[in-house]
Amino acid sequence: MPKNDRLTSDIVISRLPQYLRTLRQFRGSKKTIISKELADILGYTAAQVRKDLSQFGEFGKQGKGYNIEYLIEQLEEILQINRVWKMILIGFGNVGHGILNYYRTPDAGFEIVSVFDIDPELIGREVHGVPIRPMNEAKTFIQDHHIRIALLAVPGSEAQNVANQLIDYGIKGILTYAAQNIVVPEGVQIQYIDPISSLQRITYYL
Amino acid sequence: MPKNDRLTSDIVISRLPQYLRTLRQFRGSKKTIISKELADILGYTAAQVRKDLSQFGEFGKQGKGYNIEYLIEQLEEILQINRVWKMILIGFGNVGHGILNYYRTPDAGFEIVSVFDIDPELIGREVHGVPIRPMNEAKTFIQDHHIRIALLAVPGSEAQNVANQLIDYGIKGILTYAAQNIVVPEGVQIQYIDPISSLQRITYYL
DNA sequence: TAGATTGTTAATCGATTAACAATC
DNA sequence: TAGATTGTTAATCGATTAACAATC
Numbered sequence: 001m002p003k004n005d006r007l008t009s010d011i012v013i014s015r016l017p018q019y020l021r022t023l024r025q026f027r028g029s030k031k032t033i034i035s036k037e038l039a040d041i042l043g044y045t046a047a048q049v050r051k052d053l054s055q056f057g058e059f060g061k062q063g064k065g066y067n068i069e070y071l072i073e074q075l076e077e078i079l080q081i082n083r084v085w086k087m088i089l090i091g092f093g094n095v096g097h098g099i100l101n102y103y104r105t106p107d108a109g110f111e112i113v114s115v116f117d118i119d120p121e122l123i124g125r126e127v128h129g130v131p132i133r134p135m136n137e138a139k140t141f142i143q144d145h146h147i148r149i150a151l152l153a154v155p156g157s158e159a160q161n162v163a164n165q166l167i168d169y170g171i172k173g174i175l176t177y178a179a180q181n182i183v184v185p186e187g188v189q190i191q192y193i194d195p196i197s198s199l200q201r202i203t204y205y206l
Numbered sequence: 207m208p209k210n211d212r213l214t215s216d217i218v219i220s221r222l223p224q225y226l227r228t229l230r231q232f233r234g235s236k237k238t239i240i241s242k243e244l245a246d247i248l249g250y251t252a253a254q255v256r257k258d259l260s261q262f263g264e265f266g267k268q269g270k271g272y273n274i275e276y277l278i279e280q281l282e283e284i285l286q287i288n289r290v291w292k293m294i295l296i297g298f299g300n301v302g303h304g305i306l307n308y309y310r311t312p313d314a315g316f317e318i319v320s321v322f323d324i325d326p327e328l329i330g331r332e333v334h335g336v337p338i339r340p341m342n343e344a345k346t347f348i349q350d351h352h353i354r355i356a357l358l359a360v361p362g363s364e365a366q367n368v369a370n371q372l373i374d375y376g377i378k379g380i381l382t383y384a385a386q387n388i389v390v391p392e393g394v395q396i397q398y399i400d401p402i403s404s405l406q407r408i409t410y411y412l
Numbered sequence: 413t414a415g416a417t418t419g420t421t422a423a424t425c426g427a428t429t430a431a432c433a434a435t436c
Numbered sequence: 437t438a439g440a441t442t443g444t445t446a447a448t449c450g451a452t453t454a455a456c457a458a459t460c
Binding site for chain 3: 009011012044045046047048051060061062063064
Binding site for chain 2: 108
């Protein structure tokens, strides 16, 4: 039972997946890890690691550190990834195609169960076992399968419109690959994958 | 001449690409934009937009706002993207394939000029006009073509090793798609594209 | 000129870190 | 038990925001 009361800031949440990823690397090779180790690998301070984790419970043991298996379990529960999330992918152009490929390794607990597009050429096809359906079936599909998460790979000019539709159909989380800001109502989560912005951050320093 | 003396924090830099992207959307439709508009679209405050921009110069006019074309130019200069950056892509599995597709639209000032892989099946092929070369030619290629940026799409277990090599060969900026932390020396920039972490941030709130 | 909005200062807010008592 | 490391408090640091004089 996390003691998080939504007082936890988003910046703390954004570090949890990093802790989890690092812990998984050590899984098997040893049993416990101390805050300083975790911190050094990720470039944080030991105090910050302990502070972040302490927001959700007391997972460590004084003098010993954190049990890796146990902390992984706890983080998976906090992040709600101790199950498989079924997602839909909207748009099957260059980007969408790449995304579908990316998620073929389903180890991560996220699975694309259907693609949607408006191109009649694509509709009805099946790629890597995932069917491509027409956009106008999205509403029914989302509702019938209780889909909460959508991956957006449509042209930037369409992104906001499509997002609005999806939210209307019941989608609560959107991961968009369109380099376009999307405004979402309270209670809907949006995350951006924007390699160009990342590259621009790199070139600034070169 | 930016008055930035490396006192500018990375968090400010990370917002510049967002400002730029938003400005480009408005390009054509109007001549000027005020800080409040820019802020509202991105979910910031007007004060923050003005403060961020003021770190680099006085780009606005009291009573008028910012000339969009001019501000775009300035941001492009600050971010050093008023030219085309030639990049190499390391690894041509599922992920690498998707990445190559992604950068086929070369409007953004970033271009993949060569792919490198170790798979003999792939080496020698050419995809979308981009040749796939053996890893052992990377050093010469990087040095001959003065490549500064590499996209990394190798298995997580290889990421650190390959990054070390690339840095040794002269690479100064790495955008990695591997879900693995990479330690780089001072002066080398690293950015992570990690959709799984982004999804985990989403599921936390669901 | 009057109105609007910038650039910047000072105040506030929040996040990070240092330090240490608690305890494994 | 002695040594190590946690969880947490208090101090510090840095980022955001409010407010306003300067000025287009």
